[in-house]
Amino acid sequence: MIIVPGSGSRSLAFKIAKAAGFDIVDVEVRSFPDGEIYVKLKERVKGEEVALIQSMAREPNKLLVEFLLTVDALRSSGARRVIGVIPYFPYLRQDAIFEEGEALSAKVVSKVIGGSGIDEVITVDPHLHRIKDLSGYLGVKFEKLTAASLLANYFKGKVDPREVLVIAPDEEAEQWAKPFAEELGTDYEVLIKSRKTPSEVELKAEELSVKGEEIIIVDDMISTGTTMAEAVKALKLKGARRIFATCTHPLLIGDALYRIYRAGADEVVGTDTVPSPVSLISVAPLIADFLKNL
Amino acid sequence: MIIVPGSGSRSLAFKIAKAAGFDIVDVEVRSFPDGEIYVKLKERVKGEEVALIQSMAREPNKLLVEFLLTVDALRSSGARRVIGVIPYFPYLRQDAIFEEGEALSAKVVSKVIGGSGIDEVITVDPHLHRIKDLSGYLGVKFEKLTAASLLANYFKGKVDPREVLVIAPDEEAEQWAKPFAEELGTDYEVLIKSRKTPSEVELKAEELSVKGEEIIIVDDMISTGTTMAEAVKALKLKGARRIFATCTHPLLIGDALYRIYRAGADEVVGTDTVPSPVSLISVAPLIADFLKNL
Amino acid sequence: MIIVPGSGSRSLAFKIAKAAGFDIVDVEVRSFPDGEIYVKLKERVKGEEVALIQSMAREPNKLLVEFLLTVDALRSSGARRVIGVIPYFPYLRQDAIFEEGEALSAKVVSKVIGGSGIDEVITVDPHLHRIKDLSGYLGVKFEKLTAASLLANYFKGKVDPREVLVIAPDEEAEQWAKPFAEELGTDYEVLIKSRKTPSEVELKAEELSVKGEEIIIVDDMISTGTTMAEAVKALKLKGARRIFATCTHPLLIGDALYRIYRAGADEVVGTDTVPSPVSLISVAPLIADFLKNL
């Protein structure tokens, strides 16, 4: 298998290739002054099985178009099989039409990706809530990996697993907190979220008794950090001793990281599906293992 | 018919609706802090015939994704027929694989647009050079309009058509200069272009006798302005009296406009397929007429 | 005198030089990938009197730093006198401390400009409201020109001045509407503005009788277009026949232009202090005249 690093995941792709012992074929990506992208493979891939690694965070539209162009270049160049590895899969929050007239973004973007010429899509902890599987939208095989065990392993060296309580900051996050807690061998609780305004949420930890406890708050992603900061604040108020915040995808828009620290978090940590200052845990071994066993 | 103005062509869409007497249905387009776009139609379009107006210049990737999302919203909302009007169609310069390993961008972007759920694509003066028609890539009906006559009309009030020479700055531009000259009722010539470096071109006007003449240089688009500025310079050196530069699509990246003036142009003018300080000529009547006659 | 075109006003600077018969010395401005700017004069200016033309709209911080660097290059290169022509002067809305803890941006930016090594600052229709003069902040001579007469001249060919009513969309705009109406030889009225939310304003035209009348709404700048669109709407509701919207500085952020058209405006027009699709009126003659008479 050959690894092709998209510009949204260059360093991660390098680590995957290294972990799996795969060769890399680089791809030149240039932006013209008019905003258009140019893509060219730097080496031959004829007859090869290729994994294109491309997270689509922060500049999702540009990275999506780059992905489509790269798949086309791989296909035209005769790649035998093209696997799209999209560690952070974008546009999944709009997975339903909440109000009449809205676009169903998760479907639209999935369809475009699925129709690009790839044989299969692999992602890590996709934000699937109302729908459980993207293969219907994608039209190709879909595989989701989870970083729960990598995240849990990180904390095993930091805390005494039996003395820590795992918290899902809201109901949507329960699907991430539960397996994380199981991996760690401890319990989890779910906070009640109420949205005060579109940009303000309040999280209630009323029933919880966390006085003096160690807490790990787990979510799939930290975007603006509002939810996570509110959770930290609520738990701090209830007397938590130390609070760790963790997620798979640290998008960390604007001041997100600062807000979470300022709310009282002792550490924030995530993976490198989205490169960030807190991306201390690499999903490279997870993806490398999966690709080796294909 | 109903006009839906995409954010790449809001004012043009307004003028089309006004010229044709069509109603407008607005579309809310929001950018989330993580770069994702949200699209929502503000009124019902059930059972309607809709023309979505969306040029894709300057931020082509964002505007492309917005287009896809808007078509989805129109389809989900029950629009009977959706016509994609893309006054400036992007990514057409890469209409062939010049070097092994390149993506065929024109095909990739056309396929995505054609597969979005639209019934037909209309564009103005697309940069088609090696391929003559996009319908093969699009997979839906494709119609190209030309602004040649609108541009020529503008100049009829400025110059004496019989005393003006039309110039195509290079061979690719002949397809725009020829009909323009015919509309104006005058002759045209083609300059010889030689590319010195990737960003420098030289245009030769050696054989041309333009001393004391009025010149209109015609191209389909002005992007960085390099080609146009070189043409102006070459013709100025040969003694042209007044030089006008015109095009359908004034992308005018960076200092393009200034460079053309500085090279010696007396006026630069284009249409509003791409909104710019020189977009004095509106293609609204052209598109309105076409839509009324569908 | 020599004209140096800053990258915020390249085309305008060209027109000023042409109108005044001054030579141009170009300045190379490059952006490094780390966001820093590099500035270099392309010709000698030793012993010369120089006017650096630089509006600071849309990317005010970058254009401000470019201005400071260019003035330094001019001074180091031995320019005898440096006049800073800033057709659009930024950061003037924060001309007072409205709440404790705020920065007084108008003062800070003026001080930096005034301390850059220039001898004098010239601007067009600065947004001065609470303070009447910037020379206190600048510490150098300050001259303000007005585009009122250029704007009025434009409309003299469009409407019958005696049958048109000039409107200031709010009290702040009276200082622009009044001289404009005088130039046109007609009357003006002021709308009452009430801010419903930070981004929504309501304009009242209750007492006004504008049924069947021609209206020109005048402001110094159109930024997001909220104020102008509300004024158009209010006057349309009262039965105005035709509504023109005009301003010196058409910043036209986002959908501003569309919103004003959609509210019912028949035409929107401004000057080229800020290059835009409605910048049909050039302030070049105004600035050229002033510089010639220095």
Next chain:
Amino acid sequence: MIIVPGSGSRSLAFKIAKAAGFDIVDVEVRSFPDGEIYVKLKERVKGEEVALIQSMAREPNKLLVEFLLTVDALRSSGARRVIGVIPYFPYLRQDAIFEEGEALSAKVVSKVIGGSGIDEVITVDPHLHRIKDLSGYLGVKFEKLTAASLLANYFKGKVDPREVLVIAPDEEAEQWAKPFAEELGTDYEVLIKSRKTPSEVELKAEELSVKGEEIIIVDDMISTGTTMAEAVKALKLKGARRIFATCTHPLLIGDALYRIYRAGADEVVGTDTVPSPVSLISVAPLIADFLKNL
């Protein structure tokens, strides 16, 4: 002392406050749609001694203007003493006029910072080459700290200091490699750099015998990564066993990190003067200690 976190160094400022036991006063920073910035202190600072923490990397012009506005807000609000902590000080590469007509950016930016109303400037490993001290330009007290010992400490746990060779990738980097090697208790060598084209450099390691050795390449900053990648490549070719790349300021523009890994580096690590995926070493203790001893 009170810490005020600028938006270029929010998380670092938090860590400094925590390490030193200082209180934080937050500052609201908003960007208007026209690109202007609004700054407001959220709490009172009257009579206080304040350290404003603001690196100016990646968006140096915006962060510079924010800095000026924040200092103004602090002064207007009655802060007794304002210390400007600028962990990454921008625009220092242009510290001389290399060609006639250039701006002396280092001087211009320093003058603006020094004239903002601060009492003192503190920075970390500034890129001072031809000039040794910024106080002449700043006009206020200037203090430079170095991260050499923090970086060296990081590597003490990774390698056997006596078996490692420190490399300066070019002559300019010797000033960073030398104290780093001393801290580590080992030797250093300097590579010879020759610039092939403006964006390509070649580094020669001809005389060096590094076969089977452990190498740490040290520079003050990694910007596009060209220099560092070339150094890694040259040393790899000479048979180095493991190569570490380290710097104080990991700007890491575009694909810089990937290029260094791809060239053969085993690890890349820097400090949080510039937040990045390799900012594993915090300069917070360094700055906290200095501020406590003021």
